[in-house]
Amino acid sequence: MKLSFAADMIAPAQSISNGKTLVSSSESFELGFFSRGNSKNIFLGIWYKNIPGAVVWVANRNSPIADAGGVLTINSDGNLILFDGTNSTVWSSNGSRKAEGPVAQLLDSGNFVVKDNKTKQPVQIYLWQSFDHLSDTLLPGMKLGKNLKNGSEWFLISWKSADDPSPGNFTFRLSIQGLPSLVAYLGSAKMFRTGPWDGFNFGGNPVFPNLVFVPSLVQNEDEIYYSYEPFNNPIITRLTLDQSGTTLRVISNERSTKWDTFPLRRETNVNYMANVVQMVFAASTRHQFVSV
Numbered sequence: 001m002k003l004s005f006a007a008d009m010i011a012p013a014q015s016i017s018n019g020k021t022l023v024s025s026s027e028s029f030e031l032g033f034f035s036r037g038n039s040k041n042i043f044l045g046i047w048y049k050n051i052p053g054a055v056v057w058v059a060n061r062n063s064p065i066a067d068a069g070g071v072l073t074i075n076s077d078g079n080l081i082l083f084d085g086t087n088s089t090v091w092s093s094n095g096s097r098k099a100e101g102p103v104a105q106l107l108d109s110g111n112f113v114v115k116d117n118k119t120k121q122p123v124q125i126y127l128w129q130s131f132d133h134l135s136d137t138l139l140p141g142m143k144l145g146k147n148l149k150n151g152s153e154w155f156l157i158s159w160k161s162a163d164d165p166s167p168g169n170f171t172f173r174l175s176i177q178g179l180p181s182l183v184a185y186l187g188s189a190k191m192f193r194t195g196p197w198d199g200f201n202f203g204g205n206p207v208f209p210n211l212v213f214v215p216s217l218v219q220n221e222d223e224i225y226y227s228y229e230p231f232n233n234p235i236i237t238r239l240t241l242d243q244s245g246t247t248l249r250v251i252s253n254e255r256s257t258k259w260d261t262f263p264l265r266r267e268t269n270v271n272y273m274a275n276v277v278q279m280v281f282a283a284s285t286r287h288q289f290v291s292v
Contacts, residue, residue, distance in 0.1 A: 007022075008022055008023060008025050008106045009022070009103045009106070010022065010072075010104050011101075011102070011104075011117075012075060012102065014073070014074075015071050015072060015073045016071070016072040017071045017072075018033040018042065018068060019032075019033070020032065022106045023049060023106070024049075024106045024108045026108045027049050027050070028048065028049060028050075028108050028110070029046055029047070029048060029049060029056075029106060029107075029108070029109075029110045030046070030047055030049040030106075031106045031112060032044070033065075033070045034047070034055065036162070036165070037163030038163070039163050039164065040067075041065065042065040042066075042067075042068070042069075042070050043058050043065070043165055044058070044060055044072055044091070045058045046106070046110055046112060046130065048236070050254075051252055051256065052257065053259065054137075054238070054250070054259065055137075055165065056139055057130050057134075057135045058135045058165045059080075059082060060082055060090050061165055061167055062166065063090040063091055064166070065082075065084045065085070066084070067084060067085040068085065069084050069085020069086070070082070070083070071083045074102055074104045074114065075102075076102070077095070077099070078102030078114050078128070079093050079094065079095050079114075080092060080095075080104055080114065080128070093114065093128045095114060095128040097127045099114070099115070100116055100118040100119065101117040101118035102114055102115070102117070109139065109141050110139045111130055111131045111141070112129070112130040113128065113129040113130070114126060115127060132154070134154055134155065134157070135157065135165070136156050136157060136158050136159055136168075136240055136241045136242070137238050137240045138156060138228075138238065138240075140213070140229050140230050140238075141227065142154070143223070143225035143226070143227055144172070144182070144225055145218075145223060145224050145225025145226055146176060146223065146224055147222070147223050148222055148224065149222050149223070153173070154225060155171055155172060155173040155174070156171060156173075156239075156240075157171050158170040158171070158241045158243050158245060159242075160243065161243050162243060168243050169186055169187060170185065170186055170241055170243075170244075171184070171241070172241045172247050173185065174225065175193070179197060180197045180217055180219075180224065181194050181195060181202060182194045182202055182247075182264075184245060184247055191245055192264075194264075197217045197226075202215075212235060212237055212251065213228045213230050213231055213235075213237050214228060214229050214230075215228045216229075234253045234254050235251065235252075235253055236252045236253060236254065237250065237252075239264075246263050247264040248261045248263055248264065249262045249264060
């Protein structure tokens, strides 16, 4: 049985142990320990609280905990540290900036952030955030692209298998050679490539109805990245790279407990997707679905 904290954050001298979770303020996302299938390996991750079957971020992908232990803490410098049952460190955030009053908070966006609670700024600056360290899922507000100042890259890495979130063989990236496009790789070999960004979407792929999401490509002197936001709050959508290398657009709504999936391929049945989106939207509102 999992026990949830009333709050969505932890501070130094507090911790999250196996069996307990943090829940974002609107109860959209939950952070805690999990294992899949018959595996005894334990991982720290984030998932949708009310829709099963969708882990969207994993901290210790390369270092599973092999026993029933597992404790997440934040130290006085603002670094997240994950311990196993023998009190050995299996993962840490390795933040470079220190804070006077560090706290770690799970936001309603699904972003797990470290911030300084004693520093009041007009724009919140995070000392560390999970949105900078992608797993196999691109949530609304996440970036897929490259930091042009320090060379770091935001890209998806598949799970090794359905029950093993360790890094798999497939990646999904924003290519900035020539006009920007999205590319799926098996190792270094290209498996699938969209058409170039045309100012509204990536060419060669179906243009989904605007009731699903609004894509964007941002480019400036500091960074270039693809991102998206949901068009309507009742609709929940994510982009996922599965263990077979297929990139999926996944859709649900606030009142549903299941997902509908659509491969990112030319042969995607747009009419079928439109019908599913219409049902998803109708389940959340009484408005008529209009394709534009």
